[in-house]
Amino acid sequence: MKAIKYQPIGLISSPFRSNVGIPRQAVGAPDIKGTIEIFDEFAEGLKDLDGFSHIVVIFHLHLVKNPRLKAHPPWDGKEHGVFATRSPYRPNPIGISVVRLERIDKNVLHISCVDMADGTPVLDIKPYVPGLNPNKNVRIGWLTNKVQGMNKSKSGDR
Amino acid sequence: MKAIKYQPIGLISSPFRSNVGIPRQAVGAPDIKGTIEIFDEFAEGLKDLDGFSHIVVIFHLHLVKNPRLKAHPPWDGKEHGVFATRSPYRPNPIGISVVRLERIDKNVLHISCVDMADGTPVLDIKPYVPGLNPNKNVRIGWLTNKVQGMNKSKSGDR
Numbered sequence: 001m002k003a004i005k006y007q008p009i010g011l012i013s014s015p016f017r018s019n020v021g022i023p024r025q026a027v028g029a030p031d032i033k034g035t036i037e038i039f040d041e042f043a044e045g046l047k048d049l050d051g052f053s054h055i056v057v058i059f060h061l062h063l064v065k066n067p068r069l070k071a072h073p074p075w076d077g078k079e080h081g082v083f084a085t086r087s088p089y090r091p092n093p094i095g096i097s098v099v100r101l102e103r104i105d106k107n108v109l110h111i112s113c114v115d116m117a118d119g120t121p122v123l124d125i126k127p128y129v130p131g132l133n134p135n136k137n138v139r140i141g142w143l144t145n146k147v148q149g150m151n152k153s154k155s156g157d158r
Numbered sequence: 159m160k161a162i163k164y165q166p167i168g169l170i171s172s173p174f175r176s177n178v179g180i181p182r183q184a185v186g187a188p189d190i191k192g193t194i195e196i197f198d199e200f201a202e203g204l205k206d207l208d209g210f211s212h213i214v215v216i217f218h219l220h221l222v223k224n225p226r227l228k229a230h231p232p233w234d235g236k237e238h239g240v241f242a243t244r245s246p247y248r249p250n251p252i253g254i255s256v257v258r259l260e261r262i263d264k265n266v267l268h269i270s271c272v273d274m275a276d277g278t279p280v281l282d283i284k285p286y287v288p289g290l291n292p293n294k295n296v297r298i299g300w301l302t303n304k305v306q307g308m309n310k311s312k313s314g315d316r
Contacts (some may be wrong), residue, residue, distance in 0.1 A: 001165065001166045001279065003163040003164065003165055004163070004164045004165075004166065004218050004279065004281070005161040005162070005163050006161065006162045006164070006250040006252070007159065007161055007162075007249070007250065008159045008162065009249055009250065025290050026290075027290055027291065027292060038241075042227065042241075042249055044227040044228065044239060045227040045228070045239040045240040045241045045242075045248075045249070046239045046241055046242070047228070047237075047238055047239030047242060048238040048239055048242040048299060048300050049239055049241050049242040049299070050299070051242070051297065051298070051299020051300055052242065052297060052298055052299045053295065053296050053297035053298075054292055054296055055241075056254070058216075058250075058252055058254070060162050069200065069202040069203040070202065070203070070205070079205075080205055080206040081202060081203040081204045081205030081206055081207055082203040083196075083200075083203045083204055083207050083213075083282075083283040083284065083285075084203075084204070084205060084206040084207040084209070084210065084285055085284075085285065086284060086285070086287075090203075090282060091165065091167055091200055091203070091282070092164040092165065092167065092216075092281045092282050094164070094216055094252075094281060094282050096214070096216070096254065096284070098291055098292060100292075121159065121162065123162070123250045123252060124241075124248060124249070124250050124252050125241040126241065126243075126244060126254070127241075127242055127243070127244070127298065127299065127301065128291075128292075128296065128298075129244075129298050129301055129305060129308075130291065130292070130293050130296055130298075131298075131305040132183050132184075132185055132305065132308065133185065133256050133286075133288065133291065134185060134212055134256060134258075134286075134288070135288050135293075137211065138211050138212055138286065138288055139209065139210060139211035140209070140210055140211075140285065140286075140287050140288075140289075141206060141207070141208070141209020141210045141285065142206050142209055143285065143287055147287060147289040147290065148289075150287075150290065
């Protein structure tokens with residue numbers, strides 16, 4: 001199939017200069033602050049975003065050079081198919097994080113719960129609306145009873 | 159900035175042949191069934207996904223030809239910046255849906271809660287883990303009190 005091409009709409013600034021030491025999940029990083037600069041030509045699309053406390057950031061994991069089909073997450077010491085994990089080493093290295101939107105200054109979003117590396121290209125931003133997601137009768141397979149540990153973990157930990 | 163290129167990992171089959179009449183939110187379409195065929199070269203990445211009742215599907219909205227920076231959703235009759243909406247007409251037309259995973263036959267995922275058009279290219283699949291998302295102190299701006307209507311609406315409705 002033909003490749004799909006996207007043009008970044010902005011760039012993330014964060015305290016993380018490499019892909020080691022980054023919180024593995026945004027919800028585990030309430031004190032980590034950063035910004036998203038939305039490029040001028042897309043700034044008009046931010047109207048009314050300031051009413052939302054949280055946003056969904058879709059970004060390109062630009063430091064990932066070696067995608068794999070199997071992942072070996074630290075939570076259970078076993079190998080899983082990459083699509084059954086949140087590993088960044090995926091065929092299309094797309095990351096999705098729900099971050100807290102602290103405020104917007106013109107085309108700059110000030111965020112917390114940052115789990116992205118500095119310089120990460122942003123592909124899209126959507127409002128976070130928890131009522132649109134299922135919360136009943138959800139099974140989480142091999143991650144059962146492991147979510148609390150995930151929230152506190154950083155990349156590079158084992 | 160340089161364009162980012164992704165290679166589809168699979169294709170969606172669904173009852174929707176055009177982008178009119180598609181449920182606007184996956185959670186509002188429990189009876190709509192479809193499949194995701196994962197291409198052979200990526201099938202190894204599906205190991206252990208069958209333990210999850212729901213999956214996050216990241217897909218390319220291939221029928222969107224005219225992105226806009228403002229959207230005019232039906233919920234409140236007002237214009238909003240596209241990043242403050244779930245409109246498909248976005249600069250990078252990336253869709254994210256949480257669907258129910260009914261079963262996996264080899265490289266074919268049988269799903270319900272389908273809100274994608276037939277032939278949609280899939281970019282990534284992640285396990286759905288509700289405990290990783292914030293659910294307290296969430297403000298949803300102009301969508302306040304409008305989520306119930308969103309769940310029942312279809313594209314093309316006004």
